[in-house]
Amino acid sequence: MRTFIRLLSLVLLSGAHAHAANDDRTSFDLEPIIELAEEQFMGQVQIDRRERSEVLRTEACDITHMQMRVSGADLTVRSLFVQYGDGSMEEVQVREAFEKGSTSRWIDLAGGTRCVRTVYLEATNNSDRRRATIQFFGKKDYTEQRLGRLLIENAERGEGLHLTNACGFTKVRMTVLGDSLTVKKLFIVYGNGEVDELQVRERFDRGQSSRWIDLSGNARCIEGVFMEAASGPSFRPTLVQFDGFKPQ
Numbered sequence: 001m002r003t004f005i006r007l008l009s010l011v012l013l014s015g016a017h018a019h020a021a022n023d024d025r026t027s028f029d030l031e032p033i034i035e036l037a038e039e040q041f042m043g044q045v046q047i048d049r050r051e052r053s054e055v056l057r058t059e060a061c062d063i064t065h066m067q068m069r070v071s072g073a074d075l076t077v078r079s080l081f082v083q084y085g086d087g088s089m090e091e092v093q094v095r096e097a098f099e100k101g102s103t104s105r106w107i108d109l110a111g112g113t114r115c116v117r118t119v120y121l122e123a124t125n126n127s128d129r130r131r132a133t134i135q136f137f138g139k140k141d142y143t144e145q146r147l148g149r150l151l152i153e154n155a156e157r158g159e160g161l162h163l164t165n166a167c168g169f170t171k172v173r174m175t176v177l178g179d180s181l182t183v184k185k186l187f188i189v190y191g192n193g194e195v196d197e198l199q200v201r202e203r204f205d206r207g208q209s210s211r212w213i214d215l216s217g218n219a220r221c222i223e224g225v226f227m228e229a230a231s232g233p234s235f236r237p238t239l240v241q242f243d244g245f246k247p248q
Contacts, residue, residue: 042066042116042136047075047125054121056136061085061115062247063138065106070098070134073127080122085115100132106139113140113247140247147172147242150227152181158228161242167191167221171245174200175209178239180232191221212245219246 040063045054066082075098083089094104109116116138125132147166150159172188181204188196200210215222222244231238 056119065139073130073132078122081120083118161225169244189224
């Protein structure tokens, strides 16, 4: 393992020197940030009597905001609480009166990115005949950022990507921009020197991307990426792009 880490360090160091000569092979500077948001359905409860308390069990993680959407009947909210993954509770402030078809604002959750385990709702259905349905949604605010690109020659070989100031990432993704690619090994080197082997499928066609791959631990600093791979049967060099996922 020590021999491998030394070899990996040499590859990344040589990649750093190669940057000035060939920008497709290695890249220091991160590309501009793309700010995105993703909604996540947390679940729903129904109020079919005049006044009632409901409990929603959910497994919504990595969310920064929550929203409730009311349908079926008008609703008066008495109280709304959320319980986080660490067991702490927060009373969420929303307006009292909701007409059917209306929504709350996107509610900021305390503490930044959170896991929500339970939602407690006490409310009154203002209709004697219709059931009120309350759906809860979470929102993840995050950024995508290009980490850099590697150029894989037609022969099987290892290539390294050296990074600076690449911190706060929780996931990475690779995209094959050139010819098809066969991946043998893929490693991430963190800022503290720790090496993590990432599991991806072996075969990638042109234009295909991997899933977003979770990095071990919390938000990480990435010092380098090392890939051992071979390009496809056309024997043309293949360009591989790496992107990082950073929650806000």
